[in-house]
Amino acid sequence: MKNDTYEFSRSLLDSLNDGLYVCDTERRIVYWSKSAERITGWRSQEVIGRKCSDNLLCHTDKDGRQLCGEEFCPLHRSIITGKSATYPVLLFAKAKDGRRVPLVVSVSPMRDGDGTIVGGIETFHDFSESYANLERAQRIQSLSLAHDLPADPRVAFSTFYLPHDLVGGDFFSIRPLDGDRYGFFLADVMGHGFAAALHTMHLNSLWVRASDTLATPAEFARRMNLELGKVAKDESFATGLCGMLDVAAKRLRFVSAGGPPMLLCRATGAIEELRVSGFPFGVVGEAQYEELEVALAEGDSLLLFSDGAVEVQNDQGRLLGTEGLLAILQSLDYPRAGLRIEALQAALLKYSNAIRLDDDVTFLEIRLAAQA
Numbered sequence: 001m002k003n004d005t006y007e008f009s010r011s012l013l014d015s016l017n018d019g020l021y022v023c024d025t026e027r028r029i030v031y032w033s034k035s036a037e038r039i040t041g042w043r044s045q046e047v048i049g050r051k052c053s054d055n056l057l058c059h060t061d062k063d064g065r066q067l068c069g070e071e072f073c074p075l076h077r078s079i080i081t082g083k084s085a086t087y088p089v090l091l092f093a094k095a096k097d098g099r100r101v102p103l104v105v106s107v108s109p110m111r112d113g114d115g116t117i118v119g120g121i122e123t124f125h126d127f128s129e130s131y132a133n134l135e136r137a138q139r140i141q142s143l144s145l146a147h148d149l150p151a152d153p154r155v156a157f158s159t160f161y162l163p164h165d166l167v168g169g170d171f172f173s174i175r176p177l178d179g180d181r182y183g184f185f186l187a188d189v190m191g192h193g194f195a196a197a198l199h200t201m202h203l204n205s206l207w208v209r210a211s212d213t214l215a216t217p218a219e220f221a222r223r224m225n226l227e228l229g230k231v232a233k234d235e236s237f238a239t240g241l242c243g244m245l246d247v248a249a250k251r252l253r254f255v256s257a258g259g260p261p262m263l264l265c266r267a268t269g270a271i272e273e274l275r276v277s278g279f280p281f282g283v284v285g286e287a288q289y290e291e292l293e294v295a296l297a298e299g300d301s302l303l304l305f306s307d308g309a310v311e312v313q314n315d316q317g318r319l320l321g322t323e324g325l326l327a328i329l330q331s332l333d334y335p336r337a338g339l340r341i342e343a344l345q346a347a348l349l350k351y352s353n354a355i356r357l358d359d360d361v362t363f364l365e366i367r368l369a370a371q372a
Helices: 002-014 034-040 074-081 128-145 194-215 217-232 321-331 341-352
Strands: 019-024 029-032 089-094 100-111 117-126 155-162 170-176 181-189 238-246 251-257 262-265 271-274 292-295 301-305 361-368
Touching: 019 034, 034 100, 034 117, 074 100, 074 117, 100 128, 155 170, 155 181, 155 341, 170 194, 170 361, 181 194, 181 301, 181 361, 194 217, 194 238, 217 238, 217 251, 262 321, 271 321, 321 341, 341 361
Parallel strands: none
Antiparallel strands: 019 029, 019 117, 089 100, 100 117, 155 361, 170 181, 181 238, 238 251, 251 292, 262 271, 262 301, 301 361
């Protein structure tokens, strides 16, 4: 009877359309389904007993980063955190014939009768057809984020964008207003994925039409709020920061629309949080925005970031917050060593104790040249 139950279970798993494999806590594969064979071309006898990291599936994420180590491997993180994926993960696997196959993957720890984790389970399906459409959407969105950063020996601009999916809900842009002044904008649309990405397309069109008003950031914010209110309809909104930097006068004027504070990193090593209150865009139709003006010095830098950088929860439900992010940055020797984005992303993931970060994350850095 026991063997009959076992054979029935295998037959049931092999009949699934999705591929499925099971590994132990060392990530050695102990079961490989028929659909896993069909999707990847790897036969069961070729993979059973091997580790998934043994130059076999060679999982990479959407940015081409290898996932078969430990910190970024969804299956490994599921095993060590004891958590199942709350949503599917897009990644790429190497098929037997060498093709890179886009997969949508779900992972979960496997427990014995006593509740002890003894391995992990991964299910996946071929996402090739849908991925082609998603790539087209990404190319369209990337046009709205593509911009030549101003070349000025007095100031350096850097941007780092880590979308949760192939497309995301963060928008950022920088433009010169004249020979000495630069306008900047960083916004985070509620949610992520296709719906949020469509809103970033709208943000881009609004930026093109209104960015000339950034000489007065409060006016720019007022116009953005009114325009976004026409489409939000209580269904969506955007937090953000916008402002104007005068390099010659070394003055910063900016407005907040409910986003996290900006960090001012002084050349002396001191770091200040620049906070000003303001309603998110699209929430209150006639909202007025308050400007904050700050004096800067040579060698100072400004760091802006979207909500996803601080709204990271640990397994006790505690938010990282701005103080937590600042502690991580200082542990990575920021600002002296610059923004080490991969190390920062790994630290955020470690804090979350989750399979992956829950939201898009964007950083925009502005550095004034140090005195020669």
